[in-house]
Each structure stands twice: as C-alpha cells, then as structure tokens.
Amino acid sequence: DRERALRESELRLQQVLDNTSAAVFAKDRAGRYLFVNREFERLTGCEADELIGRNDRDIFPPQMAAALRRNDMLVLLEARAMEFEESGVFAGEQRTFLSAKFPLLDIDQVPYAVCGIATDITRRKQVETALTSSALAVSGAYGRNLFVELSRYLAAILDVDIAFIAQIREEDPAMMRILAFVADDNPRENYDYALAGTACDTVVGHGFRMYPAGLGSLFPLDDDFVEMGAESYAGYPLIDAQGRALGIISIVSRRPLEQPEFIESVMKIFAVRAAAELERLRSDQALLASQASYRQIFEASEDAIFVHDHETGRIVDVNPKACSTYGYSYEEMLQVPVGRLG
Numbered sequence: 001d002r003e004r005a006l007r008e009s010e011l012r013l014q015q016v017l018d019n020t021s022a023a024v025f026a027k028d029r030a031g032r033y034l035f036v037n038r039e040f041e042r043l044t045g046c047e048a049d050e051l052i053g054r055n056d057r058d059i060f061p062p063q064m065a066a067a068l069r070r071n072d073m074l075v076l077l078e079a080r081a082m083e084f085e086e087s088g089v090f091a092g093e094q095r096t097f098l099s100a101k102f103p104l105l106d107i108d109q110v111p112y113a114v115c116g117i118a119t120d121i122t123r124r125k126q127v128e129t130a131l132t133s134s135a136l137a138v139s140g141a142y143g144r145n146l147f148v149e150l151s152r153y154l155a156a157i158l159d160v161d162i163a164f165i166a167q168i169r170e171e172d173p174a175m176m177r178i179l180a181f182v183a184d185d186n187p188r189e190n191y192d193y194a195l196a197g198t199a200c201d202t203v204v205g206h207g208f209r210m211y212p213a214g215l216g217s218l219f220p221l222d223d224d225f226v227e228m229g230a231e232s233y234a235g236y237p238l239i240d241a242q243g244r245a246l247g248i249i250s251i252v253s254r255r256p257l258e259q260p261e262f263i264e265s266v267m268k269i270f271a272v273r274a275a276a277e278l279e280r281l282r283s284d285q286a287l288l289a290s291q292a293s294y295r296q297i298f299e300a301s302e303d304a305i306f307v308h309d310h311e312t313g314r315i316v317d318v319n320p321k322a323c324s325t326y327g328y329s330y331e332e333m334l335q336v337p338v339g340r341l342g
Helices: 002-018 038-044 062-078 122-138 143-158 223-228 260-300 320-326
Strands: 023-028 033-036 082-090 093-105 111-120 162-169 172-183 192-194 209-211 232-239 245-253 306-308 315-318
Touching: 002 038, 023 038, 033 038, 062 082, 062 093, 062 111, 093 122, 122 143, 122 260, 143 162, 143 172, 143 245, 143 260, 172 245, 209 260, 232 260, 245 260
Parallel strands: none
Antiparallel strands: 023 033, 023 111, 082 093, 093 111, 162 172, 162 245, 172 192, 209 232, 232 245, 306 315
C-alpha cells in the first residue's frame, strides 16, 4: 500500500508538471538530464527518452550549451536558488526564458542535481524593447517630427510595412488628418481622408481593433493601399486626459498579423505619447488664439490702456488709444515714466 501510494503521488506530480506552461527539468552534476516535462519536449522537439542521459552539448548549439552549463554550475557550487535570463532558439523561434534554478540535496545536504523551472518571457522582453525604442523616438522630437519618429519606430518594432498617426479634424469630425505616414521606412506627404467605412472608423472613439487578414475584403481601400498590397490592419485610439477622442495610431502590413496581445500592448505605449503631444499642440494653439483675441480687444479698445511693471514702474505695453491720447508714439510711450502720465 505504501509503494502504491508513492507511485500514485509520483503520477500526480508528473501530471502537474506535464500540464504546466513552464519548462521543467532536472540535471545531475555532470549536466545529464534526469527529467524533463512535456513543455521541455515541445520546445526542443525531442521526446523525453531522447533527452534523458544527454547533456546540453548534445541538444543545443555550443555557445548556448556553455551558457546553460555555466548557470547550472553556479547553482551547484553556491548550493542556493538563483534566477537567470536564458535565450536561444526554441521551437524555431528566438526566445528568452526566466529560469529559476535550485539545487537538489542528498541526505548530507550536498547538491547532487540542479532543477529548473523556465518561464517564457519573450513577449515581456519585446515590450521592454518597445519602451526603450519609444523613449529614443521621442527624445528631443516635437510636433510632426515626433509623430514621424513614433510611426517609424512602431513599424520597425512590429515588423510591419506602414504606420501612421491621424487626428480628428475639429472643424469636421467626419474627416481625419494624417499627421505622419511612414511606409517602408519612408515618410509620405500628409493628407485628409473620410473616416466612414474605413477600418479606422471601428477604432476612433472605441478601442483597439485588429484585422489579421483579408483587409481589402472587409473594408474599401484607397488606391495607395491597394497598390501596397495591404493585407492586415491594427489601430489604437488616441484619447485626451478627459477621455475625448483625439485620433488614431495605426499599422498596416502586407502579411497577416499575429500576436494581438503583443501588438496591442506596444501600440498602447506609443498611443499614450502621441496623445500627449496632440494635447500639447492643442493647448499651444488655444493659448495663441487666446493671445490673438486679447490683442485684438486691446488694440481696438476706445479706452487708453497701458501695462506697466509693478516693481519698476516701467511701461511695457500700450494700445493705440493711449498713444493718441498722450501724444506719443508707441516707442516713446515705453520710455515715459508712469508718473508723467498722471
């Protein structure tokens, strides 16, 4: 009964390990595999029977095998749990894993093997790269240059052919104005387009959308997109601090798009920066408009108005009525002491 219970316990543990998304393995002091789970089999493309008794040099390229062995030896020598980022080609794709490795101890507390649990963090690393690239893109750039750089970096990170940023025309919300359009790493001229019936229409004021294939059959495409062979699309809305729609940041590819979660997370990073710049530009425009309005009122007033510095008493601005009332030119008024005008 005791042996049967032990076997059942081992079977349950095997089932747990085989159904986890992490790769789990154990190696002896010589680096020979003692155990691998199903995810490890999938990543290497080998069955457990082919892996048990072999070492990393038999399975992976020399440089990668040496790095894995070096990390294992650190765990064994220091006899403590450690974490490593380990990269390589697994299942035909370059991937990065966060490997938690710990020693297995014998009855004398001496390490006889190392066990590892490797979690795929490839997507997380890609997002980190996107953040770094985004920071590089926006450093020292403003206005149209910023939008062009954001579009160029976004296209490069997501490996797509086209990226663009557009804003809603305030005077005509049914129209969009392109602020930056980068195709094949080259900025194109900006233009306006009607929102209705486009893929962008499903994004603006709504949320992230991705059409992984068949873009032309889903939406009518203009001649430029047809000539480019546009196949797929993703868009993320630009929203201001009050939650109002400002515009959109979009990508277009000649190939089908994959990994929607990754694409959305990267586009969100870029959308936040693009929206912040749009808000800054609108704030600047509003300030200029306010200043222009003030100046018109100031200049047209039938009352004599002058502005002076409270600390020095120096006149810093006057309107035409003040000049005509006191008989001085504008330049002369700036030199007249305030007391003389009393």
